[in-house]
Amino acid sequence: MQNIIDQFADTIRTAAERKAPLRICGGGSKEFYGNRIVGQSIDMLDVTAYSGIVDYEPTELVITARTGTRLADLEAELYGQRQILAFEPPHFGATTTLGGCVATGLSGPRRASVGAVRDFVLGVRMLDGRGDDLHFGGQVMKNVAGYDISRLVTGSMGTLGLLLEVSLKVLPLPPMEMTLSLQMKEAEAIEKMNLWAGKPLPISATCFCNDALTLRLSGTEAAVRAAHAKLGGEKVAEGTAFWQSVREQTHIFFQPGKSLWRLSIKSTTPPLSLPGQQLIEWGAALRWLISDAEVTAETVRAVAATAGGHATLFRSGESSVAAFHPLAPEMMAIHRCLKEKFDPMGILNPGRMYPEL
Amino acid sequence: MHPLELVADLRTFLPPEAVLYESEDLKPYECDGLSAYRQTPMIVALPQTEDEVVRILQICHMSKTPVVARGAGTGLSGGALPHASGVLLSLAKLKRILKVDPIARTARVQPGVRNLAISEAAAPYGLYYAPDPSSQIACSIGGNVAENSGGVHCLKYGLTVHNILQLRVVTMAGESLEIGGAGLDAPGYDLLALMTGSEGMLGIVTEITVKLTPSAEKAQVVMAAFDDIRKAGNAVANVIGAGIIPAGMEMMDKIATRAVEEYVHVGYNLEAAAILLCEADGTAEEVADEIRRIDEIMRQSGAIEIRTSRDETERLRFWAGRKAAFPAAGRVSPDYYCMDGTIPRKNLARVLGGIERLSTEYGLRCMNVFHAGDGNLHPLILYDANQPGEPEKTEEFGAKILEMCIEAGGTITGEHGVGIEKINQMCSQFSSRELKIFHAVKAVFDPEGLLNPGKAVPTLRRCAEHGAMHVHRGEEKFPGLPRF
Ligand SMILES: Cc1cc2nc3c(=O)[nH]c(=O)nc-3n(C[C@H](O)[C@H](O)[C@H](O)COP(=O)(O)OP(=O)(O)OC[C@H]3O[C@@H](n4cnc5c(N)ncnc54)[C@H](O)[C@@H]3O)c2cc1C
Ligand SMILES: Cc1cc2nc3c(=O)[nH]c(=O)nc-3n(C[C@H](O)[C@H](O)[C@H](O)COP(=O)(O)OP(=O)(O)OC[C@H]3O[C@@H](n4cnc5c(N)ncnc54)[C@H](O)[C@@H]3O)c2cc1C
Numbered sequence: 135m136q137n138i139i140d141q142f143a144d145t146i147r148t149a150a151e152r153k154a155p156l157r158i159c160g161g162g163s164k165e166f167y168g169n170r171i172v173g174q175s176i177d178m179l180d181v182t183a184y185s186g187i188v189d190y191e192p193t194e195l196v197i198t199a200r201t202g203t204r205l206a207d208l209e210a211e212l213y214g215q216r217q218i219l220a221f222e223p224p225h226f227g228a229t230t231t232l233g234g235c236v237a238t239g240l241s242g243p244r245r246a247s248v249g250a251v252r253d254f255v256l257g258v259r260m261l262d263g264r265g266d267d268l269h270f271g272g273q274v275m276k277n278v279a280g281y282d283i284s285r286l287v288t289g290s291m292g293t294l295g296l297l298l299e300v301s302l303k304v305l306p307l308p309p310m311e312m313t314l315s316l317q318m319k320e321a322e323a324i325e326k327m328n329l330w331a332g333k334p335l336p337i338s339a340t341c342f343c344n345d346a347l348t349l350r351l352s353g354t355e356a357a358v359r360a361a362h363a364k365l366g367g368e369k370v371a372e373g374t375a376f377w378q379s380v381r382e383q384t385h386i387f388f389q390p391g392k393s394l395w396r397l398s399i400k401s402t403t404p405p406l407s408l409p410g411q412q413l414i415e416w417g418a419a420l421r422w423l424i425s426d427a428e429v430t431a432e433t434v435r436a437v438a439a440t441a442g443g444h445a446t447l448f449r450s451g452e453s454s455v456a457a458f459h460p461l462a463p464e465m466m467a468i469h470r471c472l473k474e475k476f477d478p479m480g481i482l483n484p485g486r487m488y489p490e491l
Numbered sequence: 492m493h494p495l496e497l498v499a500d501l502r503t504f505l506p507p508e509a510v511l512y513e514s515e516d517l518k519p520y521e522c523d524g525l526s527a528y529r530q531t532p533m534i535v536a537l538p539q540t541e542d543e544v545v546r547i548l549q550i551c552h553m554s555k556t557p558v559v560a561r562g563a564g565t566g567l568s569g570g571a572l573p574h575a576s577g578v579l580l581s582l583a584k585l586k587r588i589l590k591v592d593p594i595a596r597t598a599r600v601q602p603g604v605r606n607l608a609i610s611e612a613a614a615p616y617g618l619y620y621a622p623d624p625s626s627q628i629a630c631s632i633g634g635n636v637a638e639n640s641g642g643v644h645c646l647k648y649g650l651t652v653h654n655i656l657q658l659r660v661v662t663m664a665g666e667s668l669e670i671g672g673a674g675l676d677a678p679g680y681d682l683l684a685l686m687t688g689s690e691g692m693l694g695i696v697t698e699i700t701v702k703l704t705p706s707a708e709k710a711q712v713v714m715a716a717f718d719d720i721r722k723a724g725n726a727v728a729n730v731i732g733a734g735i736i737p738a739g740m741e742m743m744d745k746i747a748t749r750a751v752e753e754y755v756h757v758g759y760n761l762e763a764a765a766i767l768l769c770e771a772d773g774t775a776e777e778v779a780d781e782i783r784r785i786d787e788i789m790r791q792s793g794a795i796e797i798r799t800s801r802d803e804t805e806r807l808r809f810w811a812g813r814k815a816a817f818p819a820a821g822r823v824s825p826d827y828y829c830m831d832g833t834i835p836r837k838n839l840a841r842v843l844g845g846i847e848r849l850s851t852e853y854g855l856r857c858m859n860v861f862h863a864g865d866g867n868l869h870p871l872i873l874y875d876a877n878q879p880g881e882p883e884k885t886e887e888f889g890a891k892i893l894e895m896c897i898e899a900g901g902t903i904t905g906e907h908g909v910g911i912e913k914i915n916q917m918c919s920q921f922s923s924r925e926l927k928i929f930h931a932v933k934a935v936f937d938p939e940g941l942l943n944p945g946k947a948v949p950t951l952r953r954c955a956e957h958g959a960m961h962v963h964r965g966e967e968k969f970p971g972l973p974r975f
Binding site for chain 2: 191192193194195196216239245246249250252253262266267268269270272273274275276277278279280281282283285286288289290294305306307309328329331332333334335336353354355356357359360361398399400401402416419420441442443444446458459460461462464465468469471472475476487488
């Protein structure tokens with residue numbers, strides 16, 4: 135496997151000499167997400183050959199794998215030991231890799247109750263823009279030696295380095311899950327989601343859409359049954375399939391072909407008045423908006439900012455609109471400076487996140 | 492700049508009592524919780540607002556004066572050790588809880604607020620701030636952010652980094668930054684994570700929005716005694732292997748148990764090689780269920796005695812000993828030195844065996860308390876600073892423990908930080924390329940290197956002089972040979 139790393143490092147060094155941009159490619163499943171890489175004659179750096187699980191000890195709750203590993207294979211391995219990636223990363227296709235999962239930093243339905251990808255990343259091995267082989271963090275739960283580079287590169291869209299290996303904390307599969315559905319209006323649903331999140335209840339996912347609040351309870355049988363008794367609601371028979379459809383955006387709400395906005399905001403924000411349809415997740419801290427052209431990016435972003443958050447144009451046919459929420463000038467200055475330290479020649483996925491990076 | 496000129500400049504906007512420079516006023520600031528290192532600062536500044544912090548930093552930036560931040564000074568790695576010709580910036584007076592939002596389950600607080608004060612303010616709403624370092628009555632939330640502190644409940648509820656949403660940070664140049672947001676994530680790079688655990692090297696934290704967690708309906712703890720440390724280690728693995736994430740999972744060895752028993756009289760089993768405390772929390776039904784399973788696993792793992800707390804008073808009593816481990820060490824020995832390595836749990840017996848051997852070799856007693864769930868080991872080396880040579884021997888013993896942690900695939904610090912104390916061991920844990928990246932990150936925020944100079948990341952020159960070998964992450968040179 136070292137020879138593959140050497141090849142990657144060579145490719146990076148050559149690109150750096152020529153100042154020629156590289157497009158880091160995992161499974162190709164999240165092609166729609168983020169901005170297009172800027173530059174001419176972009177070479178592809180395919181990481182899929184660097185795959186396989188390096189170390190997995192179920193009782194240590196840690197798995198280390200190469201980033202070309204397919205997420206599906208990794209999750210199957212965990213499932214065999216009744217463990218999971220608790221942040222439920224979306225796959226958006228069978229070919230998705232661990233590298234793409236960590237580089238995009240996207241998390242699924244369980245995020246509000248257990249945390250995001252970045253909360254489970256314990257360590258990384260990576261090549262920076264000089265082709266240097268670097269390790270940060272480790273395979274242990276607690277580690278404060280040096281700055282937290284592992285989490286810094288999580289969600290950086292491959293602009294700070296090529297991830298080679300990642301160590302993640304894993305969790306046991308909950309002994310029982312139950313999905314409930316309650317009919318109510320949006321304002322009431324937002325209120326309830328916040329109220330219940332402040333109670334010791336085993337709610338592991340929430341979704342509001344079409345006047346129905348769907349909840350998932352996860353935990354011991356006793357806890358799940360007790361919570362059901364407290365909360366009421368109809369049991370949903372196809373619970374697993376429902377959450378899968380929300381996680382993978384195959385739910386009927388996510389109509390392909392239209393612009394999809396992702397607003398990550400303060401959970402107590404009342405219903406947003408924006409034209410289009412909305413689906414709410416993460417205890418009301420995440421609002422998905424399907425809109426036609428009648429609403430401008432500026433409007434959506436202003437609404438998100440007022441609600442203490444930010445808006446991402448998650449899927450769109452329009453490449454003229456920046457995918458990610460603009461940063462304040464002083465924050466952009468820091469981002470540019472960081473990018474320069476990790477990738478002095480600006481060759482790793484340039485423009486994929488922001489044109490300046 | 493002459494110290495008195497700087498004092499005069501600071502006093503243009505700070506009251507006289509907020510700018511200290513007379514040596515008797517400086518004395519209380521000469522060290523943090525690691526009292527082996529002492530240094531009086533040139534000046535102590537005690538701002539009360541973020542605006543004052545900004546102005547202090549601007550003045551220091553212009554005059555190229557080093558600045559060291561200090562919260563409550565409970566740090567155990569010398570992170571808040573002053574700089575002889577610098578300003579010690581105490582955040583202790585920024586101690587207001589600005590807002591508790593029970594519906595959004597957040598609290599916005601100033602950095603000098605004590606960790607426990609947040610939970611106290613949230614308690615009327617059935618909420619609390621989850622990370623609970625043993626120092627929580629004293630330590631500040633700003634210090635917690637700077638060290639990414641954890642507590643006995645962090646296996647289930649996370650460390651500081653998992654429990655904060657937003658920070659206001661002032662850079663050395665006096666620029667205020669908003670990091671994170673009111674939502675669960677923020678655009679751009681994860682600077683919230685980068686700031687957390689950065690030991691006051693990148694900026695001064697002036698405001699923190701923390702997440703609050705609903706208090707569990709009930710908690711109960713199982714105390715199990717083992718006649719062999721290996722069996723106790725296996726019991727921990729067995730609990731986790733059974734799919735249980737306990738709310739707390741702590742271990743003490745025999746020396747630790749005896750020391751704390753003498754201090755708190757809990758009735759711990761004094762013959763046991765190791766005591767395990769394993770807590771379940773949640774709804775009453777959940778706890779009953781989990782405790783029954785934990786009890787069974789402890790039995791199957793060979794526990795020689797098992798007790799389950801019958802009520803809240805008894806639960807707190809069982810914990811009292813563990814929480815008092817440090818003061819107990821202080822009672823059985825004139826001085827103690829607390830280490831903070833983390834290891835993969837499977838290597839526990841091997842590392843403890845190694846520590847025992849070193850203990851004999853150096854003729855110094857060592858008691859071990861262990862955040863067993865997440866592999867964070869706190870060996871407490873007992874020594875007497877007044878015995879010639881003992882402090883040096885102790886430091887060497889400690890350094891060897893840390894090297895052993897690296898070799899076992901772990902790290903030199905789980906939660907106390909590098910500070911000044913573990914700066915040499917950083918040379919063993921990281922390669923020069925990795926250290927260069929750390930310096931580069933530092934330069935992004937503080938190009939002149941004025942914030943907390945000489946801490947957390949060693950210069951490459953220092954590593955060369957220290958002559959430490961880069962122990963390559965657990966890949967031992969002769970893996971087949973017994974190590975310790
Ligand atoms: C034939 C073809 C040509 C294309 N041409 C272009 C083009 O010219 N410009 C353009 O912008 N897009 C182009 N794309 C789209 C490109 O594939 C994706 O935008 C991008 O590479 C997404 O990564 P991924 O598809 O591998 O998805 P995923 O594997 O899901 O990865 C998602 C993100 O993570 C990053 N990533 C994945 N693995 C790692 C890793 N190990 N370390 C660090 N980062 C990682 C990826 O770069 C990407 O940003 C093209 C696609 C195809 C099929
Ligand atoms: C008895 C005892 C028990 C302990 N138990 C635990 C434990 O269980 N878990 C644990 O993790 N730790 C523990 N500690 C260590 C210590 O309490 C923590 O590291 C704590 O977070 C330090 O907080 P402080 O306010 O005292 O910070 P200080 O010691 O004042 O400072 C620590 C570091 O943070 C920096 N800093 C402080 N405030 C700011 C700010 N506002 N902005 C930027 N930088 C800042 C300082 O420069 C310094 O580098 C214990 C310590 C003692 C004495």
